[in-house]
Amino acid sequence: MSDDPLASWNHGSTKATLLDFIARVTKEGTADFVPPEERIATFDNDGTLWPEQPMYIQFVFAFDRVKALVAEHPEWKTTQPFQAVLEGDMKALAAPGEKGLDEIIAATHSGMTTEQFNTIVADWLAITKDPRFKRVYTELVYQPMLELLAYLRANDFKTFIVSGAGQDFIRVFADQTYRVPPEQVVGSTSASQFQVWDAGPVLMKLPKIDSVDDGPGKPVAIDKFIGRRPIFAFGNSDGDKEMLEWTAAGVGLRFMGLVHHTDANREWAYDRKSDVGRLDKALDEANARGWTVVDMKGDWNVIFPPG
Amino acid sequence: MSDDPLASWNHGSTKATLLDFIARVTKEGTADFVPPEERIATFDNDGTLWPEQPMYIQFVFAFDRVKALVAEHPEWKTTQPFQAVLEGDMKALAAPGEKGLDEIIAATHSGMTTEQFNTIVADWLAITKDPRFKRVYTELVYQPMLELLAYLRANDFKTFIVSGAGQDFIRVFADQTYRVPPEQVVGSTSASQFQVWDAGPVLMKLPKIDSVDDGPGKPVAIDKFIGRRPIFAFGNSDGDKEMLEWTAAGVGLRFMGLVHHTDANREWAYDRKSDVGRLDKALDEANARGWTVVDMKGDWNVIFPPG
Numbered sequence: 001m002s003d004d005p006l007a008s009w010n011h012g013s014t015k016a017t018l019l020d021f022i023a024r025v026t027k028e029g030t031a032d033f034v035p036p037e038e039r040i041a042t043f044d045n046d047g048t049l050w051p052e053q054p055m056y057i058q059f060v061f062a063f064d065r066v067k068a069l070v071a072e073h074p075e076w077k078t079t080q081p082f083q084a085v086l087e088g089d090m091k092a093l094a095a096p097g098e099k100g101l102d103e104i105i106a107a108t109h110s111g112m113t114t115e116q117f118n119t120i121v122a123d124w125l126a127i128t129k130d131p132r133f134k135r136v137y138t139e140l141v142y143q144p145m146l147e148l149l150a151y152l153r154a155n156d157f158k159t160f161i162v163s164g165a166g167q168d169f170i171r172v173f174a175d176q177t178y179r180v181p182p183e184q185v186v187g188s189t190s191a192s193q194f195q196v197w198d199a200g201p202v203l204m205k206l207p208k209i210d211s212v213d214d215g216p217g218k219p220v221a222i223d224k225f226i227g228r229r230p231i232f233a234f235g236n237s238d239g240d241k242e243m244l245e246w247t248a249a250g251v252g253l254r255f256m257g258l259v260h261h262t263d264a265n266r267e268w269a270y271d272r273k274s275d276v277g278r279l280d281k282a283l284d285e286a287n288a289r290g291w292t293v294v295d296m297k298g299d300w301n302v303i304f305p306p307g
Numbered sequence: 308m309s310d311d312p313l314a315s316w317n318h319g320s321t322k323a324t325l326l327d328f329i330a331r332v333t334k335e336g337t338a339d340f341v342p343p344e345e346r347i348a349t350f351d352n353d354g355t356l357w358p359e360q361p362m363y364i365q366f367v368f369a370f371d372r373v374k375a376l377v378a379e380h381p382e383w384k385t386t387q388p389f390q391a392v393l394e395g396d397m398k399a400l401a402a403p404g405e406k407g408l409d410e411i412i413a414a415t416h417s418g419m420t421t422e423q424f425n426t427i428v429a430d431w432l433a434i435t436k437d438p439r440f441k442r443v444y445t446e447l448v449y450q451p452m453l454e455l456l457a458y459l460r461a462n463d464f465k466t467f468i469v470s471g472a473g474q475d476f477i478r479v480f481a482d483q484t485y486r487v488p489p490e491q492v493v494g495s496t497s498a499s500q501f502q503v504w505d506a507g508p509v510l511m512k513l514p515k516i517d518s519v520d521d522g523p524g525k526p527v528a529i530d531k532f533i534g535r536r537p538i539f540a541f542g543n544s545d546g547d548k549e550m551l552e553w554t555a556a557g558v559g560l561r562f563m564g565l566v567h568h569t570d571a572n573r574e575w576a577y578d579r580k581s582d583v584g585r586l587d588k589a590l591d592e593a594n595a596r597g598w599t600v601v602d603m604k605g606d607w608n609v610i611f612p613p614g
Contacts, residue, residue, distance in 0.1 A: 171534050203526060227488075
C-alpha cells in the first residue's frame, strides 16, 4: 500500500491539477473554500469509469437478453432490429441508427418488475466476461478513477454518476463497484407503473424511454436529480460537453476533466472519429478553455485493478 | 432545552411507536437492524411538514405571480383560468379542475432560467405571510416533524421529501427550513432546456409538466430518484397511500405514518370530505393495517416553532 491517495496516477500536471484543486476547495478560510454540501462531483460512466469499446456494455447485455428471450419471441427471428442481433449482423443493426438500439433497450428492459430486472442484470454481470480482457465487467473499472472517487469522498465530496446509459442498469453495480449509492446514480430513465398484485405492490417496467441523459440532457438531469451545480465534472466524450460547460459556468474554482483514450495496448485508443464515445468538439473546447485532459497512456500507471 | 429529542410529541402510543421503531432498526446484532445506507425515510410536504389549508402554498405563490405578471400579459384579464385568479373567483377557478391549476403552474413557473425562478420564490417566501397565522410560510412548519427529521438523521437516516408539489418550488426552502438538501427533494417536475446565451449556459424552464409525483406516481418517483425502498414513510392524505403501501411491502420492520389534522384551533381539522388533502381511503387502510395515525390535537403539544 502507498500513502499516495492517487497512486495509480503518474506524477505530472494532470495529477498536480487534481490534488491542487481538491486542496484549495477544502481549505477553510480561503477564497476558494467550498462548504462540504456544495462539493458535488459528477462522473460520466461509459469511457470515464469503465470501457465502452468495442460496444457499450449495456448493449452487450441487451443483445444477450435478445438471444435469451428469442424462445419467447420467435417473431424476433424475422423482425428487425432483433434479427440483426440474432444473426450478428452489425451492419443491419446500425442501419436505423439510435432508433433500432432504443427499440432493443425498450424490449429487453421492460415487461418485468424493477426487482426482477435488477436480478437479471446482477446475474448477467456475475458471469459475463469481456471477450478481450477475459474478466467480468465490474472488475474492468479504471483503478485511477476508483482512487479519485475515494479521495474526493475522503474530502467530503458527494460523488454522482451522470450517464447516458440506463440508470436502472448502472444502479445494480455502482454501489459495490464504485461506492456510489443508487440515489447518486443519474442516467437515462424508462417509465414504470405502480401495480398491485396479489402478492403486493410492484413497479412494472414499461417499454418507454422517459428521458435521455446525454449531451444537453446532462445539465437538465443534473438540475432535476441533484438540484445543485457540480464544482467538479469528469467525462470522456462529446456527450459530456454540456455537463462540463454547465460545471464551468458556476462561480468560483471548478474542475473540468476529460479522459482521452490513448492507450491501445492496455485499453483502447480512439477520439475524433470513433462512433462510440466520440471525442471531438469537447476536446477542442477543453484545449481552448484549459480543461484537464487525461492522457490515459501517460497519466495512468495502472488501468484496471489487479486480477 | 429538553433532553427529549421529540419534546413536542406528547407521551403516548404514537411517540412510543416512533421511538421504538428507531431504536430497533439501529440496534446492531438484532434481527431488526437496518444498515445506515438502507435507512431511507420519505416525507410528504403539504399537510405533513407544513399546512395545506385553505390552499396549497404553491398555489398562493402561483396566484400572486399571475397578479404580478398581468401587466405583461393583459390577455389574462379576459382568459380563464387567469381571469378567475385575478377576480378572486374561486368557483370559476375550480370549474376546469386540475387542468386549470396545471395551466397556472405552467404559465407562472416557466419563461425564466432555473436561477431566476429560485430568486423569485425566495423573494416571495421572505415577505409573504399566511393570512390566518400572520407568519411567513417557512416559519409555519410543524415543530414535531422538525424534531422527528432531526432525530432520524441523528440515527443515520437519510431524509427525503416526496411531494406532489413542484420540486423546484420546495427546493428553494427545504434545505434551510428542514435541513433536507436539494438532492433529497423529490416532487413533480417540469421540463427545462439547456441554452447557451452570450453570458453562458442556462437552463430555461418550459411550460410543460414532466412528471406528477402524487398517488401511484410516488413509488415511481421514489424508484427513479432514490432507487431504494423507504423503511419509513410519512404522509397525510390519499395522495400518500401508494407511497405507504410501497414502503409497507418491503422486507423487515417498517414505519408507515399519517398526520391526521384534528386541531381546528391550533391548525386545521379536515379529512374525508376535504377537497385539499383528502384523507379517506388511506385512513381506512391505516386503520385496517395498523399504520400509525398522528392525532394532531392529542399527540402534538406544539404545532409551530415559537415565533
